[in-house]
Amino acid sequence: MKSHKITGGGGIQLHLVETGNSRGRPIIFIHGFSQCWRAWSRQMSSDLADDYRLVAMDIRGHGLSDKPRQGYADSSLWADAVNAAIQALRLDHPILCGWSYGPLVILDYIRHYGEDSISGVNFVGAVTKLGSDEATSVLTPEFLSLVPGFFATDVEESVRSLESLLRMCLAQEPSAEDLYLMLGYNVSVPPYVRQALFSRAFDNDDLLPKIRKPVLITHGANDAVVKPGTVEQHMAGLAHAQIQMMANAGHAPFWDDAATFNQRLRAFSESL
Template sequence: MEDNIVDIGGLFLHVVQAGPATGEPVILLHGFPDAWFAWQKQLQALAEAGFNAFAIDQRGYNLSDKPQNVINYTTDVLVADVLRVANHFGISSFHLLGHDFGALISWQLALHHPERLKRMIIVNVPHPFVLNKFLLSRPTQMLKSAYMAFFQLPYLPEAVLKLNNWKLLTSQLSGRLTDAQVEQYRAAWAKPGAIKSMLNWYRALKWSRQGGGDGSVKIPTRIIWGKKDPYLMHGMAIESVNFLEKGSLYTLQEAGHWVQHDEWEEFNRLMLEHLLM
């Protein structure tokens, strides 16, 4: 794996590349509270299959720059980051994997820039139209998403998350992570300005567009969903398929929110199967 620091117009993003430069490009987008290393097993699998894979530390995270103003984290800005990284490496079109917030950005890329995408894999975040519907009309989902309202508060979320060596955040991670991997997370969260920037992704949602047109996605898309996700109802995954012109849903019954860790072997099989079609 190779580390890169990419200048995308005065903002510097850390990008890890794996696989042959001649391979088809794949961009991987992590969510909260992850970083590029959330995809380590997938990077290895993609490289071995001959893909040229790029896992981005998205802005605000780990080794990438961390602008502090909330407005720097709207979805339009975050989508532009991905396209500028692709442009930096001379990539005109690419496969895309997104988990959590990375999946939200992936949906936006598919809706607004479909010409840049080949195939897409979405992991445990529904289509934005479906998410908005459930947040407004389903009490169960409203309760599951209550933490998002807490994250809107100034200062307090940062203080709470730092308590007891990041106990609250580490308790939410996949149980399949090693102690060394958990320490890697703690080190990323502790970087100056990181936790505020990470939370600003949530705070910027009220200024972000969440869809495009009728919401139909033309890119061949596979949704991989952990059935035991404590934050998001499985019904949203089922309804999201209705927006896919060429799509499928695979539910992993024993996986939680971090599917790529919880059942990484099956996840990698489904990932490669879709990308090699």
Template sequence: MTRHGLQTTHRSVPSPAGRIHLAEQGTGPLVLLIHGFPESWYSWRHQLPALAAAGYRAVAIDVRGYGRSSKPAATDAYRMLDLVADNVAVVHALGEESAVVIGHDWGAGIAATSALLRPEVFRAVGLLSVPYTPPGGPRPSSAFAQMGGDEEFYVSYFQEPGRAEAEIEPDVRGWLAGFYAALSADTMPAAGAPDPHFVSRGGTLRDRFPSGRTPGWLGERDLDFYAAEFERTGLTGALNRYRNMDRDWEDLAAFEGAPLTQPSVFIGGGMDASTTWLAEAIDAYPVTLPGLVASHILDGCGHWIQQERPAQVNRILTDWLAALPR
């Protein structure tokens, strides 16, 4: 695959998962890109050529459970500690000692935890859509169970193995199109409409997705790519990330309240619930992200930030990277 005249190289490298598939462009300091749910290395298709053109070795992975990376069978093989170990293995397999790590959605949490646990490997961290919140606080399953009143928060809905899969897998392409539309600025439900982050008792997430509306950033070829990946792999590996939140809470207890001290950048969407619900986490950045270089909220932008606003995100990231000590 080529974009903007640059060749994207695909290969797999060994990791504790078995193998991690990656897409790579460019030469220079390593920048590792971590996607979220339900996505792919392909979510960084606009960033790979931009970072390569700016003088970086840009590498976007398929997180374990996704795409062409290994998909361990055990649910507890998707805990945060294992994903951090995968990222370290990728850096070393590429012949590097350190990297800048940038993540979106769940990838932001994976990137932040990688930087927290292995600061000697991850020298700077970029977070898209989901703000940094230090480990600690109430047990996640208990906190999410209290949200929504008579409705069920989507994270709770995802907990039971097989339940969400039964909704999604009979029509992967249609479900993905609806999920992407529900969280995109130009197609999300109007204010006051039923919130697509919640499920009515006995209902499904899809009940609240916009019907027949496609986000401007999502071309038919893009949707075809995502759908083909999940039609091949199923959704269990991806959903297992949500099924390890209590394990992560236990695993990371020793890091309760710990700040991320490396140079960092945050980019959020002004219309993204991940940003607005966690406004207090952003306000706490002077304490939790003492190395923060810049925090950007993109007006009128939804959740799929690097795909909705690729040029703006690329400019922010390349400016931030250029200011980092090499």
């Protein structure tokens, strides 16, 4: 795998990892809250790499990307990050695949840059709004009970909450090796970044009906973070979207059942 450092919105350095077929259709993977590119390891190391150019980015404040104290509330800076990846790596009409918080970043990009430079979108366990009662209503009470701990500066409390989050994301108990790798990159995100991500207040109700490029909505039937019924809300604004409800999968279906997820992503790409 190749590592890249590119300049994103506001001049910060963003870290991306690339693998796969350099002449294949690009897919950009955008991880969720407090994660990093390694969340997509079961895609990056899969047979998708035989046919597709796979790029996974560490979003602002995460992984090996810069972690500034400011700029997380600015929609244009999130949009600039995705545009920077497309331009710097010369990605020809990529599919944007975002998990959980990642779809918010994708929608920031579409709001500021439009759809002309992408070929399609895959929303995975998605939220599309933040900072309102309506936005909170799609999140489970169990997840919401963990939120104060995400912002804690006390290390033990922070680690406890993040470990609970990881277990909540997965349909099955992870191996000790996987759990501690995941916990490591979750803990590396500073509490001020986690709080800033949750401090945004906006929705995309105006934008969703305007999207014309193909959309695939993937959701785990056993998602314990974002309620599976949220898919119906997405469909209200994205009537043309394809729906994939994954049985025996939780909030991270690309991890719980990578083979099925990858097969469906491949089929979606081939249909474009």
